[in-house]
Amino acid sequence: MLRPETEEHLAEIVRGANGPLSVRGGATRHRPGPGEALTTAGLTGITLYEPGALTLVARAGTPMAEVEAALAAEGQRLPFEPMDHRPLLGTTGEPTIGGAVALNVSGPRRVQAGACRDSLIGVRFVDGEGTLVKNGGRVMKNVTGYDLVKLMAGARGTLGILSEVSFKVLPAAATEATLRLSGLDVAEAVKAMAAGLSSPFEVTAAAHDPATGETSLRIEGLAGSVAYRAGELTRVLAPFGTAEMLEPETSTALWTDIRDARAMAGDGDVWRLSVRPSHAPDLVARAGAEAALLDWGGGLIWLRLPEGTDLRARLGGFGGHATRVRGAADVPPEAPVLAALTRGLRERFDPRGLFSPALGENA
Amino acid sequence: MEMPKIDPFTLAKKETLVERLSRVLPQDAIIHDLEETRAYECDALTAYRCPPLAAVLPRSTEQVSAVLRICHELEIPVVPRGAGTSLAGGALPTADSVILGVARLTDVLEVDYDDRIIRLQTGRTNLSVTGHVEADGFFYAPDPSSQLACAIAGNIAMNSGGAHCLKYGVTTNNLLGVTLVQMDGTVVEIGGAHMDAGGLDLLGVVCGSEGQLGLVTEATLRILPKPEGARPVLIGFDSLEVAGACVADIIKAGVLPVAIEFMDRIIIRIVEDYAKAGYPDCEALLIVEVEGSEDEIEEQLSLIEKIAQRHDPVELRRSQGEDESAKIWLGRKSAFGATGRISDYMCLDGTIPVSELPRVLAGITTLSEKYGLSVGNVFHAGDGNMHPLIMYDANKPGDLEICEEMGAEILKLCVEVGGCLTGEHGVGVEKRDLMGHQFTPADMEAQMRVKDVFDPKWLLNPAKVFPLDVTADRRA
Ligand SMILES: Cc1cc2nc3c(=O)[nH]c(=O)nc-3n(C[C@H](O)[C@H](O)[C@H](O)COP(=O)(O)OP(=O)(O)OC[C@H]3O[C@@H](n4cnc5c(N)ncnc54)[C@H](O)[C@@H]3O)c2cc1C
Numbered sequence: 001m002l003r004p005e006t007e008e009h010l011a012e013i014v015r016g017a018n019g020p021l022s023v024r025g026g027a028t029r030h031r032p033g034p035g036e037a038l039t040t041a042g043l044t045g046i047t048l049y050e051p052g053a054l055t056l057v058a059r060a061g062t063p064m065a066e067v068e069a070a071l072a073a074e075g076q077r078l079p080f081e082p083m084d085h086r087p088l089l090g091t092t093g094e095p096t097i098g099g100a101v102a103l104n105v106s107g108p109r110r111v112q113a114g115a116c117r118d119s120l121i122g123v124r125f126v127d128g129e130g131t132l133v134k135n136g137g138r139v140m141k142n143v144t145g146y147d148l149v150k151l152m153a154g155a156r157g158t159l160g161i162l163s164e165v166s167f168k169v170l171p172a173a174a175t176e177a178t179l180r181l182s183g184l185d186v187a188e189a190v191k192a193m194a195a196g197l198s199s200p201f202e203v204t205a206a207a208h209d210p211a212t213g214e215t216s217l218r219i220e221g222l223a224g225s226v227a228y229r230a231g232e233l234t235r236v237l238a239p240f241g242t243a244e245m246l247e248p249e250t251s252t253a254l255w256t257d258i259r260d261a262r263a264m265a266g267d268g269d270v271w272r273l274s275v276r277p278s279h280a281p282d283l284v285a286r287a288g289a290e291a292a293l294l295d296w297g298g299g300l301i302w303l304r305l306p307e308g309t310d311l312r313a314r315l316g317g318f319g320g321h322a323t324r325v326r327g328a329a330d331v332p333p334e335a336p337v338l339a340a341l342t343r344g345l346r347e348r349f350d351p352r353g354l355f356s357p358a359l360g361e362n363a
Numbered sequence: 364m365e366m367p368k369i370d371p372f373t374l375a376k377k378e379t380l381v382e383r384l385s386r387v388l389p390q391d392a393i394i395h396d397l398e399e400t401r402a403y404e405c406d407a408l409t410a411y412r413c414p415p416l417a418a419v420l421p422r423s424t425e426q427v428s429a430v431l432r433i434c435h436e437l438e439i440p441v442v443p444r445g446a447g448t449s450l451a452g453g454a455l456p457t458a459d460s461v462i463l464g465v466a467r468l469t470d471v472l473e474v475d476y477d478d479r480i481i482r483l484q485t486g487r488t489n490l491s492v493t494g495h496v497e498a499d500g501f502f503y504a505p506d507p508s509s510q511l512a513c514a515i516a517g518n519i520a521m522n523s524g525g526a527h528c529l530k531y532g533v534t535t536n537n538l539l540g541v542t543l544v545q546m547d548g549t550v551v552e553i554g555g556a557h558m559d560a561g562g563l564d565l566l567g568v569v570c571g572s573e574g575q576l577g578l579v580t581e582a583t584l585r586i587l588p589k590p591e592g593a594r595p596v597l598i599g600f601d602s603l604e605v606a607g608a609c610v611a612d613i614i615k616a617g618v619l620p621v622a623i624e625f626m627d628r629i630i631i632r633i634v635e636d637y638a639k640a641g642y643p644d645c646e647a648l649l650i651v652e653v654e655g656s657e658d659e660i661e662e663q664l665s666l667i668e669k670i671a672q673r674h675d676p677v678e679l680r681r682s683q684g685e686d687e688s689a690k691i692w693l694g695r696k697s698a699f700g701a702t703g704r705i706s707d708y709m710c711l712d713g714t715i716p717v718s719e720l721p722r723v724l725a726g727i728t729t730l731s732e733k734y735g736l737s738v739g740n741v742f743h744a745g746d747g748n749m750h751p752l753i754m755y756d757a758n759k760p761g762d763l764e765i766c767e768e769m770g771a772e773i774l775k776l777c778v779e780v781g782g783c784l785t786g787e788h789g790v791g792v793e794k795r796d797l798m799g800h801q802f803t804p805a806d807m808e809a810q811m812r813v814k815d816v817f818d819p820k821w822l823l824n825p826a827k828v829f830p831l832d833v834t835a836d837r838r839a
Contacts, residue, residue: 052611053717053747075617104559115559117567118536133809134802139714141533141748141786143522143571144794144801145828146810150535150567154560171617194477200500200588222618222666225659232656276556278477299558321561332561337551342563344816349809 002038007124007132007163013038014161014354015130021354023157025061025099028092029085031329033356040098043163046070048138054169055138057122060098060162067097077172080116081107087260088270089326098162104154107259108205108218111197111296113170117153122166125152125159128350133160140168151345158356159349173220176204177230178251179243181215184208186294187281189215192240193297194277199236201229206297207258210284215240218255261302263293269327271311273301275320286315364411364792366457367826367838373459376437377416380461383437384419387429392467394418403444403462407509408452408793410763415442415456422467424542424550424580431578432548434461440822441546443574445517446488448509450710451791453521453573457826465516468580471495480539480556482583485516489523492584501586504531507787508696519579522571524787526695527652529745530621531587533787535570540583543569543576546818556583568813573789574824576817590654593621595691596664598671599645599678603627606647607720609674610744613651614717616670618663623745624650624695627724630702630739630752637701640694641687643678649744650695698741699752706737706754709766713777714748714786726776727751734769736762748786749777775800790828798830807833 002021004010014021020035027039040061048057051074058067064082071077082100085091099105101123106115113119122136135148152159181192189208196203196217205218217237219229234243246254257263264270268290275283280298289303305311307327315322321332334342381395394400395417404412416439421427434441440460447454456462468484474496475481481496481503489510492503506525507513513523519541524533531537540554554566569576600606610623626634626648635642642648653663664681671679682688702708715723724740731738731753742750751773755766774784774794778801784794798807807829814821814837821837 050716050718052615054614055716074615104564106559110558114532114536117559117564118532127809131805131809134806135809137781137783139716139748139782139786140746141524141528141714141743142783143787143789144783144785145790145798145807146813147522147535147568147571148809148813150564150570151813153567154564159563171614171619174617191477194479198476198479198501198588200591222659222662224662225655228656228658274557274559274561276478278475296558319555320557323561334562335552337549338553338562338565341551341565341816345563345813348812348816 002036003042005042007126010043010161010163011126011130011132014126014128017354023161023355025096026063026094028095029089029099029103040096040161047164051076054140055166056169057138057164057166058097059164060096062097063094064097064100065094071169072172075172076169078167079109079113079119079170081109081259082116083107083259087262088264097165101153101162101165102155102157108207108255108295111206112202112204117150119167120149120153120165121168123149123152123162124164125162127160128352128354136166138166156356158346174222175226175248176218176220176251177226177248178216178218178246178254179230179233179237180246181237181241181243183213184215184240186210186284188240189294190277190280190298192237193217195236196233197297199233201233201236203233205255208294209263210292211263216254218251258293258295261293263291264302264304266291266304269305269307269309270325271303271305271322272325273303273320273322275299275301275318279318283315283318287311288314365831367831369458373439374416376439380433380437380439381417383433384430387433388419388421388426392420392422403456406447406449406452406454408450408455408791411452411455411792413456413458415460415462416458418462418464420464420467424544427463427544427578427580428548428550430463431544431546435547435820435822438820438822440825442824443516443520443578445486445514445520446512448513449517449521449789449791451785451789451793453789453791453827455792463578465514465580472581476501478556479586480583481586482581483515485519485579485582486514489513489515489518496586500589502589503584503586504537505534508699515582516579519570519582520572520574521787521789524748526622526624526743529623530619535567537585538566538570538582539585541566541569541579542581544578544580546577546820546823551577554583573791573828575814575828576823591656592660593652593654593688594660594664595650595652595682595688596667597642597678597680597691598649598651598676599643600647600674601645601677603647603724604721605674606649609649609671611717612670613667614745616666618653618666620651620653620667620745622650622652625740625742625744626698627740629737630698630741633701633705633739634694634698637704638690638694638697640690642694645677650691702739702752702754707757708752708754709770711751711770711773712748712786712788713774713782713784714746715777715780715782717744717747719780723749723776723780727773730769730772734765736766736769747782771797792827795828796830811837
């Protein structure tokens, strides 16, 4: 396995490559693709962390745990609450910060604090010609030139191999609480979540588990503020039932489970849908899944189906997209004009087709 | 400043162009009389002017597409224009280009409070978006000081920011989808009402591409519930360094204000004369704003005030009510306008790591003395986005050049300490020739590849963003 320990070495390897490279970070979210294995696990270390400027820069192979520990020591965190894919995929190994960026992995707090790509403020990467490219930087407001930072986030390694990533981080919340409603169907739950998210009480997560009928909304912040908003939000949710309040520890555990899609445990394919929240009830009904989980107020749907189910046929057209995360690789098809742009970009950033000949195979 | 040589062949196509345009647009949407095209000769970077070959004001995506197809066939460059408030010359035409303005594309197409989105045509002004949803308790977060005039089109092209982006992010963080018309007339739908990209994040690269990748005619924006209340506190210091240290301490303490604005003595005095905001006369003034209910505001402000006390402020004053808050913000938001009343000025917007504030402010003072031009500083301190206003006399021969040279030195300093040339105004023509200080040729090449894909002939706003010598082959 190729294991560069410097950016220069990484660039040299890519320049010298004469066939596809199967790039991986910690391989926890990874479907081994064809080609020679290359890991970024040797590119590690937090290169800059300034709590007073809310900025952290780390090499792409730095374990997520190391980044999160460094932030926690200063009472800060990654705003986007990245998912750990290991429980879902049954993988082992260490998730890396670069892997999270390559897949734009964003957890429940997406609804309030934005996605991984929204926190990402800089990248360094090696393109398919083995050239080192930097974009963005370490400051949180930067419009100098095109925003390739966003383009690299979620590109699944198809445009280049990330060597370093920079983030805007946030203070961790002093405390949190979750309000839980019971017995709602999917349509009612989506309405309840919308009511919460449309209130001024800053809901930082909203999820619904159809199996248990539980709908959960989280609030975070200073203690006094959380107590106040819990009261107000209970009133907002009253038309949907009496909300029960979960204490901080139970709340934290609950959202870790939701973040990691624990409800998808078991056998079969797992799909991830990104949809317009109000379309969720209809899509869940059409999918006829064995298990479902709604996050992001309904904007993110996890579905578990028997292996090989043709979910796309069941769903038909909808404004959004579906990716099979567990099971045979299946990434969203693009409209022809979009596909042409994607192809054009891949041809220019990776003219020799070294990175993931089939989109979605490397991350 | 250098602009590409005017192509006489293109000028000679004017008659054909106007004739073909009149087949797809009503007469009142085509402006080609020289006197009338002068209305489009510049944006808010008024030092540079040049009337375009023609200007067109279509009313629909179909018309935009038809216009672009014609210009593409005739190989005539097109410069997109929103409201023309760019401070970077982003909407500055060349004599052989067509200005394509979206000023007549102002419809709201859909509002959905459950999904918290608004879909609209991009000619609408920024403030009118909030205006449209405010009565129902919502707002559109990015709030550039120019929000009364600037269009969503320009906001998307420049990835504009505002005073409240420490908490809410900039345009790109509040944009969910666009309808983009490519130079050859192809209409592309990117994103939508869902929250992330299925494939490459093309929306992310279109936002901030300064009108070089396509014409954005429609957009889906995220709207947010309005907070219950907001209140600023004024904190004055007798030293810039101490004010900078206080900013870092507030951020480290775990309260995240929605805004931390910074003004130095020069700006405080200019603004106070104009807006009578009740600012104290001191070396550095912070406006720190928090949001929430009365109790939440109290909780956050007492924490912030406790931190501020440790730095011996010369003034610490909480706004007592809405009128006072409005006045405090009026002062800040009129800083550019108030400066403009007393002097010509050039506004820079380099961003720096917050920790480098003292060093950069000291560097600016040194440069100000060296070049003999006065500089006022007013900026978004929470995110390090500086706005040095260099004052000069446009009627004094050579003063603009001195000002530009000094501006370039300040921006180079921003890059040197780990920052960037522009935090929210964009590169345009203004900072085009400084790009080489921030980027290697390979960095720029990677960016230009994106344009190669979207606009292979390099006809859309081609003279912007990248140094002309770097793009010469592509534009040929
Ligand atoms: C007093 C003042 C205060 C300001 N304050 C701020 C501030 O606080 N924050 C901030 O970020 N900016 C600020 N600005 C700068 C300016 O207002 C922003 O850059 C704004 O977004 C420009 O919008 P516009 O509609 O006027 O765009 P224009 O000036 O018309 O054009 C700007 C760029 O967008 C491109 N463009 C326009 N329409 C389209 C389209 N439909 N499709 C593709 N590209 C297009 C143009 O080609 C050009 O490159 C300020 C400007 C002034 C004059």
